[in-house]
Amino acid sequence: MNKEKILEAISKEIRACRKCGLWKTRRNAVPGEGNPNAKIMFIGEAPGRNEDIQGRPFVGAAGQLLTKMIVEILGLQRRDVYITNVVKCRPPGNRDPTEDEIRICSPYLIRQIETIEPDIIVCLGRHSARFILSHIGIRFKSILSIRQRIFQIPFSRKKIKVVATIHPAAALYKPPWRGFLEADFKLIRKLLEEETSKKKPTTLDFFLQK
Numbered sequence: 001m002n003k004e005k006i007l008e009a010i011s012k013e014i015r016a017c018r019k020c021g022l023w024k025t026r027r028n029a030v031p032g033e034g035n036p037n038a039k040i041m042f043i044g045e046a047p048g049r050n051e052d053i054q055g056r057p058f059v060g061a062a063g064q065l066l067t068k069m070i071v072e073i074l075g076l077q078r079r080d081v082y083i084t085n086v087v088k089c090r091p092p093g094n095r096d097p098t099e100d101e102i103r104i105c106s107p108y109l110i111r112q113i114e115t116i117e118p119d120i121i122v123c124l125g126r127h128s129a130r131f132i133l134s135h136i137g138i139r140f141k142s143i144l145s146i147r148q149r150i151f152q153i154p155f156s157r158k159k160i161k162v163v164a165t166i167h168p169a170a171a172l173y174k175p176p177w178r179g180f181l182e183a184d185f186k187l188i189r190k191l192l193e194e195e196t197s198k199k200k201p202t203t204l205d206f207f208l209q210k
């Protein structure tokens with residue numbers, strides 16, 4: 001099965017999932033969307049109201065800001081990246097997801113990461129960063145204390161670079177934080193450029209392909 005088909009199968013399971021109590025209050029589960037071969041994966045915390053209505057990730061005001069950063073700072077389109085959340089159904093009233101909900105739902109995310117095998121994971125917000133960085137035993141109190149750092153996490157067959165930044169919704173509520181988000185996206189752009197230049201074919205690759 002190719003990556004697209006595997007991701008579709010995971011999305012189908014998520015849409016029908018009733019493993020934790022969040023299915024009772026959701027309108028739509030939000031599996032995630034984007035390029036199955038994305039070099040970069042954005043992982044938020046959980047869907048909000050607009051996402052629950054549309055069944056798509058990051059479609060409200062925070063999503064518009066995320067899309068703007070992807071286009072203007074990374075020079076990519078939304079369709080070039082993959083966007084999802086740790087928890088796939090909206091917690092009522094936009095409360096934080098519980099530890100149990102994260103534990104029960106996160107195997108879907110792990111399967112998505114293992115399928116896409118991105119070069120870079122960007123954690124949007126503390127819940128996402130807590131979950132992803134727990135794989136290498138990193139603990140932190142504030143997301144501000146771990147931004148502008150690059151972590152490496154082994155996921156199935158490769159080491160993935162991980163950057164944590166603030167959730168775009170936080171940048172909307174606290175305008176000074178928007179500068180943090182922009183600075184973090186500039187770091188992500190640098191990482192992307194490094195990954196791309198590593199993969200540029202050399203003259204030797206050209207002859208090896210022949």
Ligand code: SF4
Pocket residue numbers: 014017018019020021022023029087088089101104105
């Ligand atoms: S949040 Fe995750 S585990 Fe809970 S019902 Fe939705 S998809 Fe299933």
